[in-house]
Amino acid sequence: MTTWYEDAFRPGSEIRGKWNGRVYVVERLLGAGSNGVVALVRRGTSRFALKAGRETVDHQSEINSLHALSLTATTFKHFLVEVDDMIVQDREVPFFVMRYIEGVRVSDYIHKHGQDWIYVIGSNLLKKLTELHRCGYVFGDLKIENMIVSKYGHVDLIDFGGMTSKGRAIKQLTEVYDRGFWKAGERVAEESYDLFSFAILMMKVLDVRDRFQNIQHSLPQNREVEQLYPILRDSRAAARIAPFLQRALNGHWQSSEEAYQYWKRLVADQKLTPSPLNFPWLKICFAASLLLFCATVYIYW
Ligand SMILES: Nc1ncnc2c1ncn2[C@@H]1O[C@H](COP(=O)(O)OP(=O)(O)O)[C@@H](O)[C@H]1O
Ligand SMILES: [Mg+2]
Known part of the structure; x- marks a missing residue:
């Protein structure tokens, strides 16, 4: 079954904003949930997450929330980058662009x-x-x-x-x-x-x-x-x-x-803290000092 966004969100596709004219290149799909489809996109050297949704009321309500939050002096400041529409199969589909967050569940x-x-x-x-x-x-x-x-x-x-x-x-x-x-x-x-x-x-x-x-x-x-x-x-x-x-x-x-x-x-x-060896830099330092120790022993033996 093909979905409405399959072509528009294929890696390499360009998404052009109808009103602001900015162009985004799709890198890959990040998720397609109940409210819309989210893709990792690139503009120049910057990466963003772009969310498009056909359920206009829910989509608009999310934009309003993000807009309000993006204006606050909090860590949510500037989370929303821009809002525009794109044309998919002759239909206008609203989308918004936000900060891309790299990480895992x-x-x-x-x-x-x-x-x-x-x-x-x-x-x-x-x-x-x-x-x-x-x-x-x-x-x-x-x-x-x-x-x-x-x-x-x-x-x-x-x-x-x-x-x-x-x-x-x-x-x-x-x-x-x-x-x-x-x-x-x-x-x-x-x-x-x-x-x-x-x-x-x-x-x-x-x-x-x-x-x-x-x-x-x-x-x-x-x-x-x-x-x-x-x-x-x-x-x-x-x-x-x-x-x-x-x-x-x-x-x-x-x-x-x-x-x-x-x-x-x-x-x-x-005194609940994660095990220190879970910090990657500690592991690296530990390995480096072990290597140094072995090298010293080898040289002076
Ligand atoms: N800003 C973001 N940065 C990185 N990944 C994101 C971002 N927003 C959404 N995603 C990814 O897209 C998936 C679906 O996005 P979400 O906004 O939760 O859609 P829905 O409203 O349909 O549940 C998320 O589970 C996440 O993996
Ligand atoms: Mg969700």
């Missing part, structure tokens, strides 16, 4: 570097949420697919289609991350809504026994967050952050700032 990062990295990643993700909340918004659709982790556990949020002004009804969600699904609160844009999804996200990443599969398919009348607690005992990393996760699942905090402070204390009190 949090689950892949943890799989490769070890579960202890969750302390750093969790902290960085909470920091991002506090920034967003301070600007008056709630992220809404926080999940593994909507964040990217890069070197040293740096975290970026992507996909602002669910971003909602505080106090409004949540406009885009994913069932298993939604507190309404677990009968643990309303679908209202409050900081605690994102904190709930944050806890689910952490538990999904640390779910070594794949318990989510069964639990999320249990009968709605039996569904409750307590069913998820065994995950907190399955791994050392989960057990260590369990006091935080249980509080977040139960709506303990009104603000993410309070939650962030609690997280930092919890991690500091238990």
Whole structure:
């Protein structure tokens, strides 16, 4: 089956903005989700992520959110690069261009570097949420697919289609991350809504026994967050952050700032840091000094 974007987003294709006239060359497709198609593109020597969407209302709402955020004095500043339309099969398709974020999914990062990295990643993700909340918004659709982790556990949020002004009804969600699904609160844009999804996200990443599969398919009348607690005992990393996760699942905090402070204390009190040999430069230094040592021994022996 061919999709509407297949030709337009083939590597090497040019995307020309109808109004601003800028030309982007497609490098590769990054993803095609519910709201649109995202490609890695190049203009000159710079790389960007370009998202095109035919669902105009959702697309426009994401642009509005990004536009508002890009004007704030936060790490989201200048995230949105430009907005334009392209012609695909004689139809106008709106698109926007944003900063390209190079990295991997949090689950892949943890799989490769070890579960202890969750302390750093969790902290960085909470920091991002506090920034967003301070600007008056709630992220809404926080999940593994909507964040990217890069070197040293740096975290970026992507996909602002669910971003909602505080106090409004949540406009885009994913069932298993939604507190309404677990009968643990309303679908209202409050900081605690994102904190709930944050806890689910952490538990999904640390779910070594794949318990989510069964639990999320249990009968709605039996569904409750307590069913998820065994995950907190399955791994050392989960057990260590369990006091935080249980509080977040139960709506303990009104603000993410309070939650962030609690997280930092919890991690500091238990001296939780990723294993130092997971830092690549440390490995390199270690190998270099070993080599130097062997060379010295060889020369002077
Ligand atoms: N700014 C970005 N930088 C790098 N990759 C991105 C960026 N935005 C989106 N992606 C990739 O494209 C995928 C789909 O984008 P997303 O905005 O989540 O679409 P949808 O709204 O359809 O879920 C993401 O999971 C991610 O892999
Ligand atoms: Mg998405």
